[in-house]
Amino acid sequence: MSDYCVVTTNSELFDLISENIGSQDCDDKVFCIDNPYEAAHYMCFELPELIFINFSDEGIDSFVMLEAIMEDPWLLHSGIIAISENNNDTKKIEKIQGEGVNIIVIIDRKQIKQSLTTIMSIIRNNRRILFQRGLSMDIIEYISGSFRLRNEPLEVQCYTNIICNFLFNARKISKTKKMDLQIALTEMLLNAVEHGNCNISFEEKTEWLINGKAIDDLIRRRVRDPEIRKKRVLFEYNINPLIAEFHITDEGDGFSWNAVIESSLDIPNGRGIIITKSITRNLTYNDKGNSVTFEFPFNQNESDLLPCLFVNMDSRKITKGEIIFHQGEPSSYLYYIVSGRYDVVVDNKVVSCLNSDDIFMGEMSFLLNNHRSATIQAQTKGRLIEISKIEFIQAIKEKPHYILFLTRLLAKRIQRINQKTALSLGKIT
Secondary structure (H helix, E strand, O other): OOEEEEEOOOHHHHHHHHHHHHOOOOOOEEEEEOOHHHHHHHHHHHOOOEEEEEOOOOOOOOHHHHHHHHHOOOOOOOEEEEEEOOHHHHHHHHHHHOOOOOEEEEEEHHHHHHHHHHHHHHHHHOHHHHOOOOOOOOOOOOEEEEEEEOOOHHHHHHHHHHHHHHHHHOOOOOHHHHHHHHHHHHHHHHHHHHHHHOOOOHHHHHHHHHOOOOHHHHHHHHHOOHHHHOOOEEEEEEEOOOEEEEEEEOOOOOOOHHHHHOOOOOOOOOHHHHHHHHHOEEEEEOOOOOEEEEEEEOOOOOOOOOOOOOOOOOEEEEOOOOEEEOOOOEOOEEEEEEEOOEEEEEOOEEEEEEOHHHOEEOHHHHHHOOEOOOEEEEOOOEEEEEEEHHHHHHHHHHOOHHHHHHHHHHHHHHHHHHHHHHHHOOOOO
16 A cells, blocks of 8 residues: 655646546545645655656745755655646756656646556655665665666656656665666667658758657557567666666667768767767677667766765774774764775674675664674775764764664564574565
């Protein structure tokens, strides 16, 4: 069961969303908030996974909510389905999306009835990466997925944003790298839809756009053909601690890619391929030209996404092999992990490893006024933010909803420990 909040004053829009969500899962609860300040308050204290926002609602300034989110995107990382009725609002949303806001998809108001069922299906099938801050590397070192996309640009947008938002929230990529990856995935997936499955030539697309028509309409016209409609784009990804690998295959006739991939940006067509090659690694096509593979390296557990509470605190550089604290000593500080990997040593035995996916280290003894239960030693160089109890209490007074987040974080830690114990005992296969 999930709770979904719709921010709008438009009762017809709310009813439409409710009907389309309810038709898929009768246990889902959908409710409406018609005030942006109440909606921002809801996001701060409930930390919802998903929220619908009507950005073209004349009765509500929904961009006020985005301002609140942008103040602390580290904490308020809810997935957003943005609803827009005009190009100006869409462009504003796209610009803000580049600042780290987790917009999953932007839907034209007129397309909700046709699109929402598909989008919600994609969201439900990708919960494991869509609503996690990061990978639990001590349980899962590799994550992969394989999807068959219809010839629908909205699906391209949805899958691209899911992957990019996840890697950004997992602190694998920075805002700049997130935008680069969005460009690369969008270009390659749309190429597969437009030129691959729909067989739209560069000349035909150019003429269509010059006449002021939307490329989405040309794709929908092509899809009226039953043979084209049944074609799919296979989108596969593999994510490991250091890199993401992508493989995109269409069911078209392919193309002569050799000349394009060695060309410059001055050529009239193929620019998307050249741009993607410049911002990714090892971009290659199969002989036919209907399947492309490329890699996207990570930032080695570091990004520019930090909690606003601690962003003005100085970070401490850590050298490889450095002891952060010893087992048995008093607990005076909580540590926010900016980067690096750290061995957890109990009675001279390494029992686990922490990295930026774990967010904090030393929080249990810090909160319980206990002595340290383990020694922490840096496996690599890194950076930590050292937070004293006075600084922590002052920060919580300023932003009390951080207590809710920390409580949920600790609950997930306990759940993860239970999962590891069950795995070691053979209770989970």
